[in-house]
Structure formats: C-alpha cells, structure tokens
Amino acid sequence: MLPSSVLLIAPYNPTPAGVEVYATEVATRLARTGVRVEVISYLESKKAGMETVYRMPTVSLPLLRGLTFTASASAAASILSLLRGVDVVNAHYAVTSGVAVSLAKLRAPKVLTFHGSDVALLKGVMRPLVPLLLSCTFYVAVSRRLACELAALGFPRERITVIPGGVDFKGLSSIAKIPREEARRAVGLPVHARIILFMAPLIPYKNPLVLLPAFKKLVRSLQDTYLVYCGRGPLAREILKEASGLKVGSRVALIPEVSRDKVPYVLRSADVLVVPSTREAWGLTVLEAMAVGTPVIVSRFAGVSDVLVNWRHAIVVNPHSCLELANAIKAILEDPSLAEYIVKRAISIARKFTWELTAKRYLRLFTHILGDASEKVQV
Numbered sequence: 001m002l003p004s005s006v007l008l009i010a011p012y013n014p015t016p017a018g019v020e021v022y023a024t025e026v027a028t029r030l031a032r033t034g035v036r037v038e039v040i041s042y043l044e045s046k047k048a049g050m051e052t053v054y055r056m057p058t059v060s061l062p063l064l065r066g067l068t069f070t071a072s073a074s075a076a077a078s079i080l081s082l083l084r085g086v087d088v089v090n091a092h093y094a095v096t097s098g099v100a101v102s103l104a105k106l107r108a109p110k111v112l113t114f115h116g117s118d119v120a121l122l123k124g125v126m127r128p129l130v131p132l133l134l135s136c137t138f139y140v141a142v143s144r145r146l147a148c149e150l151a152a153l154g155f156p157r158e159r160i161t162v163i164p165g166g167v168d169f170k171g172l173s174s175i176a177k178i179p180r181e182e183a184r185r186a187v188g189l190p191v192h193a194r195i196i197l198f199m200a201p202l203i204p205y206k207n208p209l210v211l212l213p214a215f216k217k218l219v220r221s222l223q224d225t226y227l228v229y230c231g232r233g234p235l236a237r238e239i240l241k242e243a244s245g246l247k248v249g250s251r252v253a254l255i256p257e258v259s260r261d262k263v264p265y266v267l268r269s270a271d272v273l274v275v276p277s278t279r280e281a282w283g284l285t286v287l288e289a290m291a292v293g294t295p296v297i298v299s300r301f302a303g304v305s306d307v308l309v310n311w312r313h314a315i316v317v318n319p320h321s322c323l324e325l326a327n328a329i330k331a332i333l334e335d336p337s338l339a340e341y342i343v344k345r346a347i348s349i350a351r352k353f354t355w356e357l358t359a360k361r362y363l364r365l366f367t368h369i370l371g372d373a374s375e376k377v378q379v
C-alpha cells in the first residue's frame with residue numbers, strides 16, 4: 001500500500017548542511033507525488049515546497065538545544081499522530097530525531113535514517129541510546145559503509161537498507177555550462193586565479209587544516225592559485241593562524257557559508273574541490289561538484305568513494321597525507337587534459353544519484369513496510 005501521509009522529524013531547510021539538505025529533498029519530492037508530508041523541525045526551519053512544517057521551540061545552547069528539540073518533537077509527533085493520523089514516521093539523525101520518534105506514542109511504523117556523525121556518537125558516549133532505537137521498524141543508512149557500522153552496533157541486518165543522497169542533476173548540469181569566470185563573479189571570487197576549494201563546516205573530522213601544509217608545498221610552483229575555505233566553524237581562527245605561520249596567509253581566503261542556491265556557483269567557480277574528511281558517511285558535495293563539472297579529490301574514508309574509480313571519476317587520497325594531497329592537487333591543476341578526463345567520466349556517477357531516485361526508494365520502502373510484499377527492498 002502506498003502511504004498517503006508521512007511525518008518527518010529532522011533538521012531542515014534552509015541550513016545547507018548534509019542532513020538538512022537530504023531531509024528537505026526527501027520531504028519536498030515525496031510531497032510532489034501527492035503524499036501528505038508533515039515535518040517537525042527546529043525553530044529556524046522553513047517550508048521548501050508543498051509540505052507542512054511545524055517548528056519546535058528550543059533552548060539555544062549546544063547541549064540543551066538537542067535535548068529540548070528531542071522532547072518537544074516527541075510530544076508533537078504523538079499529538080499529530082493522534083489527531084491527524086500518519087502512515088509512516090521517518091526520523092533523520094539518530095541521537096535527536098531518532099530518540100524523539102522512539103519515545104513518541106505512535107501506532108505508525110517508524111523508519112530511522114542515519115547520516116554518519118550520529119553513528120559516530122552511538123559508537124562512543126551515546127552508545128546507551130542503542131537499545132531505545134531498536135524499537136524502530138526499519139533503518140536507512142546513506143551508504144554501504146554506514147550500513148555495516150549499524151550492523152556492528154547491533155541493529156538487525158535484515159532491517160537495514162541503503163538509500164544514498166543525490167543531486168538535482170538537471171539543474172546542476174545547466175550550471176556546468178557556465179564559464180568559471182562567470183560563476184566566480186556571481187559569488188565574489190577572484191576571476192582569473194586558480195582556486196582550490198574546501199566546502200564544509202570547519203570542524204575537526206572535516207579535516208580542513210591538512211590542506212594548509214599541502215598548499216604550502218605548491219605555492220612556489222602555482223603562483224596564481226588560492227586556497228578558499230567556504231564554511232564556518234570553530235577551526236576558522238586556527239586556519240588563519242596556521243596560514244599566517246606557514247607564510248601563505250595572503251593566498252588563503254575564508255568565505256562564509258553560502259545559501260543553498262549559491263552552493264552550485266561556488267562549486268563551479270573552483271578548479272578543484274578537495275574533500276579530506278577523516279570520516280564522511282556519503283558525500284553530497286562530491287556529487288554536486290561532479291554535476292557542475294568540477295574535478296574532485298576525495299578522502300578514501302568518504303562513503304561515496306565506494307562508487308568511484310580512482311583517477312577516473314575522482315582522485316581518491318589518504319586524507320592524513322599532506323604529500324598525497326599536494327600531488328593530487330598539482331596533477332589536476334597542471335594537467336588540464338587529466339582534469340577534463342575526470343570531469344567527463346564523473347558526470348556518469350552524478351547522473352546515477354538523483355533526488356528523484358532517492359525519493360522513489362523511500363516510497364518503495366514505505367510501501368514495503370505497509371504490507372506490499374511485491375515492493376522489494378534491498379537489505
């Protein structure tokens with residue numbers, strides 16, 4: 001049976017981070033199919049399409065923010081389920097939304113989607129939450145690697161499926177036709193320089209600092225090249241301090257986190273995107289860069305690297321090796337034919353992962369859970 005109503009509990013639009021983008025795309029595309037979609041999220045959240053968004057009051061302090069959201073979201077889900085009725089409840093991010101859905105009084109089946117950093121917390125200080133989360137009906141991991149980690153934590157393998165995030169391929173492929181100079185003007189970046197881009201929160205596991213010593217090795221041979229960080233986070237000051245200490249400060253720029261609609265233009269403006277994360281459940285930014293025609297250097301620890309052929313779709317590196325990173329960056333910037341070779345083949349990967357397909361997989365999963373055995377779900 002196809003669901004007629006779905007309740008999502010998740011971080012949401014307009015924040016351009018991975019979980020928020022994934023949840024927003026799933027919700028809006030499900031709503032386009034005629035499903036009644038309701039979303040319970042944080043106070044700053046905004047409607048993005050035909051869905052309904054309920055914004056929960058929270059305390060704006062790091063620990064209390066998550067706790068108060070969990071409590072208010074759980075209560076709201078119980079009330080909505082009682083008053084309006086829902087066919088399926090889908091929570092995104094285990095340690096907040098997942099706890100909320102596990103505590104809520106619901107008759108509908110509960111689907112919990114894991115995004116990566118929540119699993120890292122469950123493997124550490126929040127491991128006591130695992131038994132509570134085992135009350136859910138089904139589990140979604142955004143990559144095969146993450147699914148294996150869930151199984152190792154004790155989640156039943158037969159109730160885990162993989163649904164990776166995607167891209168708006170049609171929209172992004174049109175941006176791929178825009179000259180890089182034009183994209184740079186649109187976002188205020190140097191028009192005639194070469195740009196190495198890091199685009200992620202400036203936090204430890206995204207590993208932004210490793211790029212500075214790698215960049216230092218390239219400065220003399222790549223005179224017109226800049227290292228641009230796009231994002232915000234606690235490592236911003238340390239990045240500037242280390243850049244100054246390495247005497248590359250004049251060639252390193254930090255630009256604020258941009259709105260979702262500007263992300264493709266920033267990616268298109270780069271000559272190469274570097275994703276040196278020490279852990280990355282999937283890698284939406286990698287797919288988006290591929291779709292706009294920007295070559296990518298990606299950590300071997302990113303889930304998306306499982307579907308890539310090294311030196312064909314991207315250059316896959318050890319993110320702890322400055323030398324390996326420097327050599328990969330130099331190869332892309334000094335060999336336009338290599339960059340073009342990678343870009344052309346990477347498009348085939350981006351085309352395979354679209355948000356339309358992601359939403360269809362969720363519909364198939366929900367239909368399977370609601371009793372249609374003909375809808376097969378890969379576990």
